[in-house]
Amino acid sequence: xxxxxxxxxxxxxxxxxxxxxxxxxxxxxxxxxxxxxxxxxxxxxxxxxxxxxxxxxxxxxxxxxxxxxxxxxxxxxxxxxxxxxxxxxxxxxxxxxxxxxxxxxxxxxxxxxxxxxxxxxxxxxxxxxxxxxxxxxxxxxxxxxxxxxxxxxxxxxxxxxxxxxxxxxxxxxxxxxxxxxxxxxxxxxxxxxxxxxxxxxxxxxxxxxxxxxxxxxxxxxxxxxxxxxxxxxxxxxxxxxxxxxxxxxxxxxxxxxxxxxxxxxxxxxxxxxxxxxxxxxxxxxxxxxxxxxxxxxxxxxxxxxxxxxxxxxxxxxxxxxxxxxxxxxxxxxxxxxxxxxxxxxxxxxxxxxxxxxxxxxxxxxxxxxxxxxxxxxxxxxxxxxxxxxxxxxxxxxxxxxxxxxxxxxxxxxxxxxxxxxxxxxxxxxxxxxxxxxxxxxxxxxxxxxxxxxxxxxxxxxxxxxxxxxxxxxxxxxxx
Amino acid sequence: xxxxxxxxxxxxxxxxxxxxxxxxxxxxxxxxxxxxxxxxxxxxxxxxxxxxxxxxxxxxxxxxxxxxxxxxxxxxxxxxxxxxxxxxxxxxxxxxxxxxxxxxxxxxxxxxxxxxxxxxxxxxxxxxxxxxxxxxxxxxxxxxxxxxxxxxxxxxxxxxxxxxxxxxxxxxxxxxxxxxxxxxxxxxxxxxxxxxxxxxxxxxxxxxxxxxxxxxxxxxxxxxxxxxxxxxxxxxxxxxxxxxxxxxxxxxxxxxxxxxxxxxxxxxxxxxxxxxxxxxxxxxxxxxxxxxxxxxxxxxxxxxxxxxxxxxxxxxxxxxxxxxxxxxxxxxxxxxxxxxxxxxxxxxxx
Numbered sequence: 001x002x003x004x005x006x007x008x009x010x011x012x013x014x015x016x017x018x019x020x021x022x023x024x025x026x027x028x029x030x031x032x033x034x035x036x037x038x039x040x041x042x043x044x045x046x047x048x049x050x051x052x053x054x055x056x057x058x059x060x061x062x063x064x065x066x067x068x069x070x071x072x073x074x075x076x077x078x079x080x081x082x083x084x085x086x087x088x089x090x091x092x093x094x095x096x097x098x099x100x101x102x103x104x105x106x107x108x109x110x111x112x113x114x115x116x117x118x119x120x121x122x123x124x125x126x127x128x129x130x131x132x133x134x135x136x137x138x139x140x141x142x143x144x145x146x147x148x149x150x151x152x153x154x155x156x157x158x159x160x161x162x163x164x165x166x167x168x169x170x171x172x173x174x175x176x177x178x179x180x181x182x183x184x185x186x187x188x189x190x191x192x193x194x195x196x197x198x199x200x201x202x203x204x205x206x207x208x209x210x211x212x213x214x215x216x217x218x219x220x221x222x223x224x225x226x227x228x229x230x231x232x233x234x235x236x237x238x239x240x241x242x243x244x245x246x247x248x249x250x251x252x253x254x255x256x257x258x259x260x261x262x263x264x265x266x267x268x269x270x271x272x273x274x275x276x277x278x279x280x281x282x283x284x285x286x287x288x289x290x291x292x293x294x295x296x297x298x299x300x301x302x303x304x305x306x307x308x309x310x311x312x313x314x315x316x317x318x319x320x321x322x323x324x325x326x327x328x329x330x331x332x333x334x335x336x337x338x339x340x341x342x343x344x345x346x347x348x349x350x351x352x353x354x355x356x357x358x359x360x361x362x363x364x365x366x367x368x369x370x371x372x373x374x375x376x377x378x379x380x381x382x383x384x385x386x387x388x389x390x391x392x393x394x395x396x397x398x399x400x401x402x403x404x405x406x407x408x409x410x411x412x413x414x415x416x417x418x419x420x421x422x423x424x425x426x427x428x429x430x431x432x433x434x435x436x437x438x439x440x441x442x443x444x445x446x447x448x449x450x451x452x453x454x455x456x457x458x459x460x461x462x463x464x465x466x467x468x469x470x471x472x473x474x475x476x477x478x479x
Numbered sequence: 480x481x482x483x484x485x486x487x488x489x490x491x492x493x494x495x496x497x498x499x500x501x502x503x504x505x506x507x508x509x510x511x512x513x514x515x516x517x518x519x520x521x522x523x524x525x526x527x528x529x530x531x532x533x534x535x536x537x538x539x540x541x542x543x544x545x546x547x548x549x550x551x552x553x554x555x556x557x558x559x560x561x562x563x564x565x566x567x568x569x570x571x572x573x574x575x576x577x578x579x580x581x582x583x584x585x586x587x588x589x590x591x592x593x594x595x596x597x598x599x600x601x602x603x604x605x606x607x608x609x610x611x612x613x614x615x616x617x618x619x620x621x622x623x624x625x626x627x628x629x630x631x632x633x634x635x636x637x638x639x640x641x642x643x644x645x646x647x648x649x650x651x652x653x654x655x656x657x658x659x660x661x662x663x664x665x666x667x668x669x670x671x672x673x674x675x676x677x678x679x680x681x682x683x684x685x686x687x688x689x690x691x692x693x694x695x696x697x698x699x700x701x702x703x704x705x706x707x708x709x710x711x712x713x714x715x716x717x718x719x720x721x722x723x724x725x726x727x728x729x730x731x732x733x734x735x736x737x738x739x740x741x742x743x744x745x746x747x748x749x750x751x752x753x754x755x756x757x758x759x760x761x762x763x764x765x766x767x768x769x770x771x772x773x774x775x776x777x778x779x780x781x782x783x784x785x786x787x788x789x790x791x792x793x794x795x796x797x798x799x800x801x802x803x804x805x806x807x808x809x810x811x812x813x814x815x816x817x818x819x820x821x822x823x824x825x826x827x828x829x
Contacts, residue, residue: 001633005633005637006644007633008633010640042633042636043633189485190490190494191485191490210658210661258485439484441484441485441486445484445486445487447486449489449496450496452497453492453493453494453497453500454500456493456497456501457496457497457498457500457504458500461504465508465650465660468641468645468652468653
């Protein structure tokens with residue numbers, strides 16, 4: 001069930017009204033759990049079983065871990081949960097990828113091997129809920145938290161439909177305490193929750209799907225002739241598209257949860273105004289980057305074991321972070337580029353260049369954030385392109401090297417599309433710069449309430465008349 | 480977290496005013512669209528087609544009449560009229576605009592679970608040269624790949640809900656969508672491209688295709704294109720085309736028909752009305768006596784040519800290939816009387 005569908009509108013309206021009508025807090029949580037299973041089963045009913053496996057294994061493992069002080073037994077239980085959760089994730093998400101690569105490797109070694117392609121469907125949201133349940137068990141293993149007593153609360157934490165299929169990846173410590181005391185969304189929360197849903201859908205349905213996706217798709221599919229200008233415009237269009245798409249989903253998720261009385265963490269904080277890459281990753285897909293930091297980078301030793309080990313840890317974290325996005329070497333390369341950026345930034349910060357006072361002025365900060373954005377866009381090429389050949393051609397075109405023979409039959413990028421992408425990219429950058437140290441809530445809070453109503457109504461109307469065109473699922477669903 | 484910083488003043492008033500303004504905007508846009516003579520319009524899609532493909536097996540043993548073929552069948556046959564004419568038969572519209580739909584016919588004939596009657600709209604031109612078969616194949620492949628076994632209930636529900644809403648509100652037409660308005664530089668306009676509610680003609684479709692085609696002068700594109708593409712038409716070329724066609728009839732069309740009839744199904748080919756230059760051109764390229772008339776003899780497939788029946792041939796196609804919206808019901812009623820013997824065969828009859 002997509003947030004940008006009429007079915008979800010009906011589903012959410014019913015859930016909102018019925019959940020408010022249920023007086024008992026346990027009854028309301030049980031209702032939310034059941035509708036979350038319905039929400040998930042609407043995609044593919046049998047995959048609910050995977051969700052149950054993940055829920056039950058981590059629930060029992062965490063309780064067993066808490067009952068023992070025996071280090072070996074605790075470690076064994078941790079390994080058990082890692083094997084089950086990562087095993088399911090690996091099978092469904094990376095099974096075909098591993099098999100393809102093994103086949104290529106064996107064939108390269110002269111060993112004839114041509115297995116039948118397995119028919120594996122990727123269960124939607126598996127990367128998100130796997131990381132979520134793992135964070136719970138690892139926190140119990142590290143004795144940073146205790147197992148949560150009521151199973152109902154824990155099951156709801158894993159399954160809560162607003163964040164189930166594409167995040168944010170919520171920590172147990174953020175969600176479970178909210179289940180302890182009865183809560184009913186106030187009018188302030190409902191109003192702001194619905195506002196966030198409208199803003200999120202506007203970003204996704206209008207900006208990403210109507211305006212940016214056709215240009216990005218046209219350039220990256222080869223339908224639009226590749227030139228230095230079209231390569232940059234296509235990549236800028238994708239940069240705005242993927243931001244609006246994922247920011248849109250996360251914002252809808254936060255809004256939907258808020259309407260039901262639950263607060264989820266923000267997943268984005270104006271990333272295109274980031275100054276440097278460590279700042280970028282503090283602003284982009286925050287719930288994933290903090291997860292990788294806390295459970296992978298720090299587990300590998302972080303920056304405590306010398307500069308060489310720090311570089312290795314950074315790169316390993318970013319490569320695995322790239323692979324988390326999908327079973328493709330393109331995502332690994334994308335992760336590797338970001339790893340290189342972070343390593344280079346770390347080296348620059350330690351050099352005398354960083355001491356220049358000019359970087360700390362408004363102008364210096366702006367230049368740095370622009371450079372960050374450009375390099376982020378260069379990395380997006382490898383995220384978006386279908387193959388390494390396509391990505392390389394795109395990268396070459398961006399620096400002015402275009403294969404004249406390629407692109408026969410493609411049309412030229414129109415001036416309309418060029419101006420539209422430039423205008424929306426500049427608007428996005430300006431908005432991010434403006435709100436860099438602020439927030440949407442603060443910006444809306446400063447407005448008189450009738451103006452807020454006008455904006456919400458206008459955005460909702462634009463969403464409505466954009467929903468009848470072509471369907472586009474959220475990009476992050478595939479991860 | 481967002482919840483802690485949410486604007487706190489006047490939440491109920493903000494919500495109420497937002498809702499009021501939204502309804503005002505939506506209602507106003509609906510009225511403006513209707514004042515511009517736009518009509519509700521259901522966007523056809525592979526999913527939507529698949530929902531109807533699913534219905535060819537009939538409900539509780541009910542016989543089915545499947546309409547397949549090109550836009551001529553889509554625009555020229557009203558399933559609701561056929562439903563009334565044959566109350567115990569379930570009529571399913573599977574015609575695909577812009578495609579000769581041979582892939583659909585092949586698929587239905589090969590589907591062992593299907594044993595209904597197919598009314599397939601075609602001409603020798605479509606049988607020999609075909610038209611955008613890739614489009615028909617995409618429909619069939621989508622159905623078998625996703626539609627038939629698709630466990631995604633929300634997607635199925637969305638397809639229905641969207642069609643139900645689009646069939647009622649102009650505002651939800653693809654021609655009032657932001658994508659379309661942006662493309663058309665914010666001018667209201669419809670094109671003659673045909674998409675519609677497959678089954679409930681009156682609800683949304685009633686595509687006055689010809690009116691739109693006339694207004695947009697889209698029909699002009701048919702005549703010059705075909706004139707330029709016309710192949711050699713001397714006796715030798717005709718004979719060679721006819722020989723290839725006969726072979727095709729026996730190996731392909733006859734085989735499809737045999738598979739269907741062996742399990743109790745029936746295939747009927749119908750030549751839907753065309754007129755003026757287009758009809759003359761069709762006759763010139765594929766003279767009826769050589770191409771259409773031998774079909775039954777060589778394959779056993781019954782045919783209905785609109786020109787054989789005075790009550791079917793009295794219609795003029797304003798764009799030369801599609802019936803006027805005003806004539807659709809009358810034409811369908813008259814065709815229904817020709818179909819009756821195939822749907823209710825008697826011992827002595829067909």
